[in-house]
Amino acid sequence: MDQNGDEYLTDIHIQVEGPDIQKATGHAVIRCNDRNYAIKRLDNLPGVTLIPVHAAMGTYLVTVTLLDGKGEAATTEIPLVAHVFENREGNLFLNGEPFIVKGVNVHGMIPESPERNRHMMRFLKEIGFNMLRGDYPPVWEVDMAEEENMGWMVLAPFSVNSTDYFNKHYGPHAFAQMREVTRRFIRAYRDKPAVWLWNSCNEVTNEIEDFLVTLYPQYKQMDPAQRPVVYANLFGQDKSLGQDLMAVNYYFGIPQSATSRQPLIERSLVEARKAGLPCIFTEFNCWYGPVYSKGIEALRGIYEFGIDKVYAGGFLYLLPRIRTGTRR
Incomplete structure (x- = not known):
């Protein structure tokens, strides 16, 4: 919380790129300290998505899952330091x-x-x-x-x-x-x-x-x-x-x-x-x-x-x- 009592947020940037991305859909799950901070559908592919999350101490684990045109999924995990x-x-x-x-x-x-x-x-x-x-x-x-x-x-x-x-x-x-x-x-x-x-x-x-x-x-x-x-x-x-x-x-x-x-x-x-x-x-x-x-x-x-x-x-x-x- 900031001095006005408002929740303090920070942005996580997720950039998805690749030759076949136009055919894919996907979503991102962000976790920190064993709790979900954000679940975001990735609609603007390819490109950058800004996801506001609660600022926390520890590591954000960003899990990105993409589903291609054939229904096959690809998942990757990205750790990000979680303090600002x-x-x-x-x-x-x-x-x-x-x-x-x-x-x-x-x-x-x-x-x-x-x-x-x-x-x-x-x-x-x-x-x-x-x-x-x-x-x-x-x-x-x-x-x-x-x-x-x-x-x-x-x-x-x-x-x-x-x-x-x-x-x-x-x-x-x-x-x-x-x-x-x-x-x-x-x-x-x-x-x-x-x-x-x-x-x-x-x-x-x-x-x-x-x-x-x-x-x-x-x-x-x-x-x-x-x-x-x-x-x-x-x-x-x-x-x-x-x-x-x-x-x-x-x-x-x-x-x-x-x-x-x-x-x-x-x-x-x-x-x-x-x-x-x-x-x-x-x-x-x-x-x-x-x-x-x-x-x-x-x-x-x-x-x-x-x-x-x-x-x-x-x-x-x-x-x-x-x-x-x-x-x-």
Whole structure:
């Protein structure tokens, strides 16, 4: 339901084409979470049919059945990611409702233990988190988040580097090779309903705007769900090109306070507003990390301050790494 109490719908596009389609009739059944969302007769063959459905989390299973002139049926099933993120006048909406990212970076997510991983996700969910962020997570970990009704922002393998590094190691056509890396990355995750946001790169310097602009079209061309693309700005960068959702990383040092970052946090929001984009924190904390005193200060002085200034939430950095084995 939207703010006016109306049911929020999204459109599913079904395109049927082929040399003998003019002789066929057909229908489509759309299911999500074990319930029928729409049954639609396909009359305009060949062509595109728009089917309005209730926005939901999970995967729509679109089953298309065509009956040819001889009465023989052909059926195909197509899975589609079933959530809709929108930028409404600089505010983030998910399936028609205002959405706040309550996330955590999970680079320390016990990758060797699926059972403990699931316990960690459930614990995070119970204390209020709704999203996870990490670089190139294993696919089973993303599937597990879907089962626990949590979202992922997956980070492509471009983090804390200069474009000079890419040019040095990949030659004069480095950006073309980086686009191919991006395409492989998208193919690995685009069919996963738990992927809510794409993180194209993190804290890249030098020709960053050119880099962002060259990566962005790959997501728009290859992701049928058109999920928002995010760049994690290095402290003070405030770039907005090549993004659907602007993001910033903010820390404070040991002798500093979280409130010392607030003027810069406000400046980042001003830049996001100029671009007409929502703004989130992709990382925030003290360099101490999530220890009790400084973690609480970061939560109040950065995250909650940002929420009050109409940030759309963010991701705490860093989930403590839990190691197994014997200490020597």
